[in-house]
Amino acid sequence: MEFAVSKSDLVRELGLTQGVVEKKTTIPILSNILVETDADKVWLTATDLELGIKCACPARIKKEGAGTIPARRLLDYVRLLPDADVQVKLGENQWASFVCGRSRTRIAGMSRESFPELPEMPDVLAEIPLGVLSQMISSTIFAISAEESRFTLNGALLILKDTGLVMVATDGHRLALVEKHVPLPGLSGSFRALLPKKAMSEIQKLANDDPSKPIQFSGNENHLFFRIDQRLLLSRKLTGNFPDYERVLPKEHPYTLVLGRDDLKASIERVAQFADERSRAIRIQVLKGELKVHSSISETGESEETIPVEHDGPNVEIGFNAQYLIDFLRAVDGTEIQFHFKDGNSAGELRPHAPAADTVYRYVVMPMRI
DSSP: OEEEEEHHHHHHHHHHHTTTSOSSOSSGGGGEEEEEEOSSEEEEEEEOSSEEEEEEEEEEEEEOOEEEEEHHHHHHHHHTSOSSEEEEEEOTTSEEEEEETTEEEEEEOBOGGGSOOOOOOOSOOEEEEHHHHHHHHHHHGGGSOOOTTOGGGSEEEEEEETTEEEEEEEOSSEEEEEEEOOOOTTOOSOEEEEEEHHHHHHHHHHHTTOTTSEEEEEEOSSEEEEEETTEEEEEEOOOSOOOOHHHHSOSOOSEEEEEEHHHHHHHHHHHGGGSOTTTOEEEEEEETTEEEEEEEETTTEEEEEEEEOOOOSOOEEEEEEHHHHHHHHHHOOSSEEEEEEOOTTSOEEEEESSOOTTEEEEEEEOOBOO
């Protein structure tokens, strides 16, 4: 195999594969990237057996072929080369040689024989706006459970239906739901699947280039497929049943406050400095005309902030995990949010005060006993 490729093109596509490559693996080939050529492109493929990515960059092909090269070392080296064409040659002994300007380097590769074959993408089910999907991920990914034992909660529920997209994530203590009413060309019927967190992160990286592009989406029994131009991301589905999230969503809230997003976020961030490091518990007190945010650790200190609000209902005190509130306030757009609540023993709910007309965004947080 022998070809010439632009350094900048190669670095861009190699960068997209790094989140997929298995870094700590007992299978050495998974630390490598598969390099293949066709008429006028070089194809790069990486997988950790759960997630896979295939992308291409234009190249001048002198001799077709295929082989694998250590992914991290390849990117680290190519990134340092001058901005010029890189001449790449892979010999039958699986050593890859690189020539760029005055630089000459050889890297030991491995045969492609043991590199896993990625499944073929089935027929496209729908086209999804990339920017919309990326924004939905940003609005929910922080609510995904970090406990590996709760594997059905290690991703988000993705639903495609005739009215648009729904994404839901929960860790059992909080739940984030976002619904976008957008057309999905090609969709007939509905589709739902559990999308792993790692795949969600990689979709966000793909969106950094051009969020206006459409994603061609498909799925089969075991995998989900996302194709953007010449880039294909595929992921194993999470198995199991996602909780009945509609039962968790509060049906009604007797009281609602409208709060400045930045003021509330700053207040909670400051007060949380004096919250217990493990529980992150703070108190939210709703009083007539004001909301108090308070925390204390007997050994180190205490903190309290007051925010003026319009409220003439009963006094209510609710304990919350400060980090759960901060996560939402960092993700939500707009200058104001709504805080919906009932009493100290019921879940609170946060929403944007003026959401886009095509968007529903709800964030439910369970109370804590303090």
